[in-house]
Amino acid sequence: MRRRLLASLATFIFASHSLPVIAAKQPISTEYKAPKLILVLVVDGLPNEQVQRYRHQFGEGGFKRLLEQGAWFGNAHQAHGVTVTAVGHAAVLSGAYPYQHGIIGNNWLDPQTLTSIYCTEDTQHTYLNEDTKASDGTSPANLKVSTIGDELRYATGNQSKVITVSGKDRGAILLAGKTGTAYMLMKKSGNFASSTYYMQNYPEWRQKFVADKPQDRFYGKQWTTLLADAAYQGDASDDIVAPADTSSSKRFPYTYDSKSGKPDAEYYEKLFTGPYVDELTLDFARAAIDGEKLGHNPAGVTDILGVSLSSHDYVNHTWGPESKMSHDHLQRLDRLLAKFLSDVDKKVGLDNTLVVLTADHGFANVPEFSQSMKRDAYRLDSSKMLLALNQHLQEKLGVEKLVRKWSAPHFFLNYTAAEAKGITRTDLENAAARYLLSYKGVANTYTRSQFENGMVPNDRISRLMQRGWNKQLSGDVSVVIKPFWYFGSTPAGTSHGSPYAYDTNVPLIFMGKPWIKAGAYSQYAEVVDIASTLSHLLRIRMPSGAEGRVLTETLK
Numbered sequence: 280m281r282r283r284l285l286a287s288l289a290t291f292i293f294a295s296h297s298l299p300v301i302a303a304k305q306p307i308s309t310e311y312k313a314p315k316l317i318l319v320l321v322v323d324g325l326p327n328e329q330v331q332r333y334r335h336q337f338g339e340g341g342f343k344r345l346l347e348q349g350a351w352f353g354n355a356h357q358a359h360g361v362t363v364t365a366v367g368h369a370a371v372l373s374g375a376y377p378y379q380h381g382i383i384g385n386n387w388l389d390p391q392t393l394t395s396i397y398c399t400e401d402t403q404h405t406y407l408n409e410d411t412k413a414s415d416g417t418s419p420a421n422l423k424v425s426t427i428g429d430e431l432r433y434a435t436g437n438q439s440k441v442i443t444v445s446g447k448d449r450g451a452i453l454l455a456g457k458t459g460t461a462y463m464l465m466k467k468s469g470n471f472a473s474s475t476y477y478m479q480n481y482p483e484w485r486q487k488f489v490a491d492k493p494q495d496r497f498y499g500k501q502w503t504t505l506l507a508d509a510a511y512q513g514d515a516s517d518d519i520v521a522p523a524d525t526s527s528s529k530r531f532p533y534t535y536d537s538k539s540g541k542p543d544a545e546y547y548e549k550l551f552t553g554p555y556v557d558e559l560t561l562d563f564a565r566a567a568i569d570g571e572k573l574g575h576n577p578a579g580v581t582d583i584l585g586v587s588l589s590s591h592d593y594v595n596h597t598w599g600p601e602s603k604m605s606h607d608h609l610q611r612l613d614r615l616l617a618k619f620l621s622d623v624d625k626k627v628g629l630d631n632t633l634v635v636l637t638a639d640h641g642f643a644n645v646p647e648f649s650q651s652m653k654r655d656a657y658r659l660d661s662s663k664m665l666l667a668l669n670q671h672l673q674e675k676l677g678v679e680k681l682v683r684k685w686s687a688p689h690f691f692l693n694y695t696a697a698e699a700k701g702i703t704r705t706d707l708e709n710a711a712a713r714y715l716l717s718y719k720g721v722a723n724t725y726t727r728s729q730f731e732n733g734m735v736p737n738d739r740i741s742r743l744m745q746r747g748w749n750k751q752l753s754g755d756v757s758v759v760i761k762p763f764w765y766f767g768s769t770p771a772g773t774s775h776g777s778p779y780a781y782d783t784n785v786p787l788i789f790m791g792k793p794w795i796k797a798g799a800y801s802q803y804a805e806v807v808d809i810a811s812t813l814s815h816l817l818r819i820r821m822p823s824g825a826e827g828r829v830l831t832e833t834l835k
Contacts, residue, residue, distance in 0.1 A: 313817055314633040314791060316574035317427075318623060319585040319809075321371060322612070323364060323450060324592030324775065326641030327353065327784045329600055333609055336510060340617030345636055348797050349790030350833035352804040357640055360740070360747035360759070361688060362775050362782040365398035367639025367806070368453040368587065372426040374810025375824030376746040381423035382453065383749045388686045390752065395686075396421070399452045404476040409465050411474075416448030418476035419457055424824035426456030427813050428583050433458075434819040438578035442567045444471065446556045446589030450639075454585035462563065464556065464589075469494030469547040471563045484570025493562060495542045497555045501532040504603070505610050515601040515648045522647075522771060529597075531604070552593040554611040560588055561619045565626075574627030581817060587639075588612065599645035599773045633791035633816065637806055641782045645773045649763045656763035659720040661685050671714045676702055682711065687766050687776065689754025690715075704728070711756045723759040730757075743778040795833055804830060 330342060331353070337343040345351070357367050359376050361384055369375070369382040377383045382398050389396055399416030406417060428441035441459030445451035451461035460478070462471045462485070470489050473481070504511065521530050533553060537545040550556050564586045567573065573582040591608055598604040623632055643649075649656030665685045672681040678700050683691045690711060697707045708726035715724045725735060730748045735741040744757060760766065765774045775782045787804055789795045794816055807827035814821040815829045 311818070312793065313581050314794070315576070315581060315631040316623075316627050316633070317581060317583045317813065317817075318632055318634045319371065319454065319583065320616070320634065320636040321368060321445075321450065321454065321585070321587040322591055322636070322638045322786075323447070323587060323589045324595045324640060324642055325609075325638035325786060326600055326781060327355065327638075327786045328641075328781070329605070329609055330786045333606060336506065336610060337613045338617055340621055341613035342616065343613075344617070344620060345634065345788045345790050346799075348792070349634070349636075349788045350795050350798055350800055350830075351786065351788040352800045352802065352830075354801060355637070355785060355787030355804040355806065356780075356783040357638075357785055358743060358746065358783065358805040358807065360744035360757075360778040362640035362777060364447065364592065364639050365449045365453060366747070367785075368450055369422060370806050371637060371639070372428060372454055372456065372585070372810055372813075373422070373424045373822050373824055374427075374807045374814075374827045375424045375822065376807065376826060378746055378749050379424055379824040379826075381421055381749060381752065383747065383752050384686070385449065386686070387752055388684060388689075388691060388754070390691065390754075393684050393691065399449045401476065404474045406465065406472050406474050407478065407481065409470065409472045410467055416452055416463070417474040419452050419455065422453060422456070425822045426454075426459075427810050427817075427819075427822060428454075428459040428585075429456040430814065430820050430822055431581060431583065431817060434817075435578065435580040438576065439580045440571050440573060440576065440582045441585075442571055442573065442583070443585035443587070444560055444563050444567060445587035446551060446560055447587065450587030450589055451585070454587060459583070459585075462567075464559065466548045466551070467544045469542065469550070471559075482570060484566055488563060488566045492542075494547060494550070494559055497535050497550060498542050498546060499534070499536055500555070501534050502553045502555075502607075503532045504607050505614075506607070511603045511606055514603040514606050515599065515645070515651075517603065519647050519651060520598045520602040520604075520645050520771075531607075533604075551590055552597055553590060554608060554615065556590045557588045557612055557615055560586060561615055564619070565622055568623070568626050574631060595642045596772050596774060599648060600642045601644050601648050629790075630792055633789070633794060633813075635809055635813070636786060636788045636790075637809065638785035640775045641780075641785055642775050643763060643765050643773050643777065643779075643781055645771070646763065646765070654763045655761065657720060658767045658769070659760055659764050660768040661687060661766050662768070664715075664718060665690070667718065668711060668714060672707075672710060675710055675714075676700070676707070678702070681707060686754060688758045688760075690756040690758070692755040694755075708756055715756065715758055720760055720764045721758055722761045725757045725759075727755040740778045743783070747778075789830070789833055794835055796835055798833075800830075800832060802832060 397414040401418035401420040404417040405411040443451045443454040446464045448463040451463045455461040646656040712724040811827040
């Protein structure tokens with residue numbers, strides 16, 4: 280037995296020396312690499328359905344690149360009831376709804392004085408070296424919550440740079456938040472300007488850009504179709520969207536000029552309807568990348584560049600999303616985005632950049648086009664509705680002018696006059712709401728008492744209207760129009776602002792290979808999810824009013 284044990288031991292020792300040597304495991308690096316640049320692209324007035332309807336015609340490198348290399352949601356929404364530019368832009372990087380962020384429209388009324396308030400007006404500040412009107416947008420004073428940019432700068436000791444640019448002041452200012460820097464295009468001079476809220480003197484790179492007068496290079500140019508005629512066969516007839524007897528009768532070719540025969544305010548304003556303001560905006564964004572060294576921050580922290588592209592909104596207002604003009608504009612924007620993303624790749628590297636693309640709202644079809652599709656669709660004149668409502672309340676309750684004013688989609692009631700006659704606030708609200716429900720074109724109404732007490736029905740439209748209503752700022756009776764109707768009295772064009780899917784459903788795309796799993800996602804998503812997702816990726820505190828979810832299904 281002893282010999283057998285010794286033999287076994289010898290065999291084990293020999294075998295052990297014959298085994299291969301296994302190297303010790305090297306520690307796996309757990310260092311997280313955040314993006315060097317967050318690029319946020321907001322296309323003003325772009326319904327998701329247009330991206331899907333025309334995607335087969337996109338070139339390489341623009342929308343096609345984003346759709347194929349990014350994570351895109353087909354069921355993403357601006358999830359509030361008043362779908363307009365300011366409200367949508369406020370949602371993108373705050374992650375908040377209007378009842379919290381305080382931007383309830385492009386304009387609204389002061390409930391006490393009934394004076395109009397513009398969403399980004401601030402009489403304490405003026406445009407820098409540009410003419411400023413009393414209601415011009417010069418600061419984010421009315422925005423009540425923080426944004427991703429604010430939280431990023433807080434987390435990095437203000438070392439991160441947050442730069443935003445837009446054709447519209449509200450597009451730039453509401454993306455920039457409280458601590459970023461916004462630049463917007465001046466319609467009078469054609470210059471990109473900022474305000475005294477942000478700076479007292481312009482940086483050298485901005486001065487050089489403006490000195491070259493790039494806005495003047497389009498004078499005398501014509502906007503014509505980019506694609507072959509056959510590509511537009513499915514679009515609405517010009518006779519429907521641009522009838523000859525209206526102000527929207529302009530058709531291709533669309534010429535950029537002025538009565539003076541040289542670049543002036545008339546010409547600069549005309550540029551907004553078409554592809555050239557977007558081209559200027561992206562050129563200025565390129566200058567900002569170079570001038571501010573965005574994506575190459577010496578502190579090694581993430582920078583943010585927000586670019587709001589304004590022109591698609593102007594085009595859709597004029598001719599509708601079903602028009603050849605809107606179709607062509609989207610194709611031209613696609614090519615502009617392709618060049619811009621290529622330049623970002625060269626300047627920063629797309630593998631170092633997290634790109635987010637969305638829109639502030641969608642669009643309704645031109646009512647005449649909807650009628651041609653056998654839909655119940657008209658324009659609703661709010662001034663006539665106000666007169667009819669006051670007349671009805673006077674006949675029913677015996678008091679004149681119980682409705683003080685209208686600011687879409689709200690009526691402001693005269694509670695003082697009603698109570699002086701023994702009429703309770705609830706009775707006045709209910710009388711107004713009941714009458715409006717019978718008014719042609721109205722689908723539903725909500726009262727202040729319903730909103731304040733949380734007594735709205737638990738359906739989608741009601742939830743969106745509740746989110747869009749602010750206790751301190753909004754009116755006393757809110758109106759939802761019927762699908763395909765819209766508030767307006769002009770004989771042509773269309774608008775947005777409703778809680779219906781054509782106004783809420785917008786593109787939502789994240790692209791960034793190191794962080795994002797590419798693919799088409801069918802899950803429901805909201806624009807407010809952007810802020811929560813970026814907070815997670817940047818490992819920073821969420822903005823103060825953020826309510827969205829982290830889109831974990833898209834993350835590597």
